Amino acid sequence: MTSREKVRLALNHQSGPVPVDFGSTGLTGMHVSCVAALRQHYGLPFHPVKVCEPYQMLGEVEDDLARALGSDCVAANGRGTLFGFANEGWHEWRTPWGQTVLVPEGFRTRETPAGDVYLFPEGDMSVPPSGHLPAGGYFFDSIIRQGPIDEDKLDPADNCEEFKLLSLADLDHWRREFTRVRGETRAIVSGMGGTGFGDIALVPAPFLTHPKGIRDVSEWYISLVERRDYVHRIFSYQCAIALKNLEAYAILAGDTIDVLVICGTDFGTQNSQFCSPTTFDDLFAPYYRQINDWVHRHTKWKTFKHSCGAVRPLIDRFIDVGFDILNPVQCSATGMDPVQLKADFGARIVFWGGGVDTQHTLPFGTPAAVRAEVTDRLRVFSPGGGFVFNTIHNIQARTPVANIVAMADAIRDFNNSPA
Numbered sequence: 001m002t003s004r005e006k007v008r009l010a011l012n013h014q015s016g017p018v019p020v021d022f023g024s025t026g027l028t029g030m031h032v033s034c035v036a037a038l039r040q041h042y043g044l045p046f047h048p049v050k051v052c053e054p055y056q057m058l059g060e061v062e063d064d065l066a067r068a069l070g071s072d073c074v075a076a077n078g079r080g081t082l083f084g085f086a087n088e089g090w091h092e093w094r095t096p097w098g099q100t101v102l103v104p105e106g107f108r109t110r111e112t113p114a115g116d117v118y119l120f121p122e123g124d125m126s127v128p129p130s131g132h133l134p135a136g137g138y139f140f141d142s143i144i145r146q147g148p149i150d151e152d153k154l155d156p157a158d159n160c161e162e163f164k165l166l167s168l169a170d171l172d173h174w175r176r177e178f179t180r181v182r183g184e185t186r187a188i189v190s191g192m193g194g195t196g197f198g199d200i201a202l203v204p205a206p207f208l209t210h211p212k213g214i215r216d217v218s219e220w221y222i223s224l225v226e227r228r229d230y231v232h233r234i235f236s237y238q239c240a241i242a243l244k245n246l247e248a249y250a251i252l253a254g255d256t257i258d259v260l261v262i263c264g265t266d267f268g269t270q271n272s273q274f275c276s277p278t279t280f281d282d283l284f285a286p287y288y289r290q291i292n293d294w295v296h297r298h299t300k301w302k303t304f305k306h307s308c309g310a311v312r313p314l315i316d317r318f319i320d321v322g323f324d325i326l327n328p329v330q331c332s333a334t335g336m337d338p339v340q341l342k343a344d345f346g347a348r349i350v351f352w353g354g355g356v357d358t359q360h361t362l363p364f365g366t367p368a369a370v371r372a373e374v375t376d377r378l379r380v381f382s383p384g385g386g387f388v389f390n391t392i393h394n395i396q397a398r399t400p401v402a403n404i405v406a407m408a409d410a411i412r413d414f415n416n417s418p419a
Contacts, residue, residue: 003072007187007258011302011324011350013386017415018378020389021352023061024073024189025261026053027306027327028353030395030404031138032101035059037401042068048092050102054119055082055131055206056394057139059101066186069408073388076181076190076257079173081106083131084122084207097138097397118143121209130206138397142204146216156233158213162205163194163241166248174249178256189304191261192249194242197235197287198224199265224275224283231283239287246294253299259325261304262291268309271334280314285321292322304352308393310334312341319348328393329354331377338380346386353390354381356407362391363399367406374410382414 001017009016023029030038035049042065050060061071080086085106093103096115106123115135121127131140166174181188196202203220205211214220214227223231265284267274275283292303305323307314310333318326329351331338338354345351354377356362361373381387389411395404 003186004184004188004258007072007388010385010388011258013347013350013384015383015385018382018387018389018411019072019187020070020411021073021189022066022069022071022390023058024071024075024187025191025304026056026058027261027264027393028073028390029053029056029058029061031397031399032057032059032095033097033099033138033397034395034399034401034404035061035065036099036101038069038404039065041401041405044068048100048102050090051104051107052077052087053081054103054107055140055142055201057095057133057397058394070412072186073189073259074181074184074186076174076177076188076253078191078193079170080207082201082206083107083119084209096133096135121205121207124209127209130204130208142201142206144204144216145211146204146214146219149214149219154227154230155213156230156237159215159234160237161212162202162208163238165241166245171248171252174252178253182256187258188256189259189261190253190257191304192242192245194238194245195291196263196265197238197284198231199263201264221274224279228283235283235287239290242291243294246291246298250299255300257301259304260295260299260301261306262295262323263288263304264306266309267307267314268311268330268333270309270332272310273313274309277313277317280317285317288321288323296322302350308333310336312336315341315345315349319345323349325350325352325388327352328390330392332357332359332392338377342380342383346381346384350386350388351381352388353392355389355411356391358392358394358396358399362403362407363396365403367400367402370403370406371410374407375414378411378414 006019010019021028032049044064052060087104089105090102108123110118117133118129119131121130133140204215302324304325306327308330312335326349331354356374
């Protein structure tokens with residue numbers, strides 16, 4: 001059975017070996033330092049690891065490491081980064097923690113004597129920086145560049161400047177990317193972009209040199225209540241552009257891809273939700289439904305919804321608007337008990353993640369504790385399919401390599417054990 005067949009069984013809620021994903025998205029990967037440590041552990045050729053996603057400093061999981069970890073998925077990657085420059089023109093950069101990595105040409109930094117690192121939108125160092133890696137940190141935070149808000153002059157169009165029709169350069173990129181992965185025996189995961197309504201990571205627009213509109217995180221959440229018509233107008237415009245782009249994207253992709261990442265918008269905190277079910281129904285559901293309906297009418301792809309946190313009260317709604325997959329399945333959040341999630345939703349949505357706690361067990365537990373938790377989650381989530389193993393969000397810096405290896409070994413042992 002190929003990796004792609006394993007994933008398709010799981011996506012269709014059919015029993016089989018549990019498929020695995022490490023690195024096919026910016027939500028299911030691992031920190032560049034962990035990638036380097038794993039390459040060394042498995043005796044793979046040494047070279048600086050590419051930072052494929054600079055915002056979270058995620059490292060590229062190359063084919064040889066994917067095989068060593070048993071990963072069944074591969075990405076068809078977009079052209080740009082969250083900071084607005086393309087993943088091309090690679091050069092070496094030495095991180096504050098002493099690792100030499102490869103970064104794109106547009107990755108241009110300004111460093112302070114205190115050890116802070118600043119990154120610039122579109123690699124343009126003539127404008128204020130949009131990213132900050134604090135001294136002693138391991139990934140970038142967005143810098144809020146929100147000016148004073150004049151309620152009388154607010155224009156929803158200012159929050160829409162990033163939503164554009166795919167350019168010829170974009171289409172050429174996707175044509176090459178789909179050609180590259182066509183014929184893969186692994187499942188292919190991709191994301192067109194522009195379909196994550198209200199994704200808070202995108203609100204500050206670290207990819208724009210001079211963002212306009214509402215770009216402060218707190219102000220955006222206030223707007224969900226106080227400026228709902230403003231937000232509706234943004235989402236309506238965004239949705240119209242996304243549907244047009246889907247038409248062009250689907251012509252190039254065809255049946256090459258298996259999973260389309262739609263949304264990285266977080267709706268959950270550790271203990272509750274960012275909005276009520278009623279707000280979700282009014283403000284988000286109409287647009288997600290349009291996107292999912294289009295995908296399901298015109299393709300065979302499964303659609304992927306990311307949301308951290310305590311989202312149990314919203315899972316029925318995620319299913320109702322057409323999402324096939326939920327990630328990262330944060331079992332450590334309130335109400336997210338894995339046994340209950342599987343019992344209540346496991347036949348109707350695929351859990352992509354939830355395999356081990358990345359807040360506590362994986363970074364701070366023993367290898368034995370990791371193995372025990374991974375095995376338990378596999379036993380809970382795997383019956384009847386509907387489960388793709390991944391950690392609860394990306395594997396963070398300073399996670400012991402012995403724990404990551406214990407996780408990979410536990411998955412392999414579970415799949416190889418007698419039924």
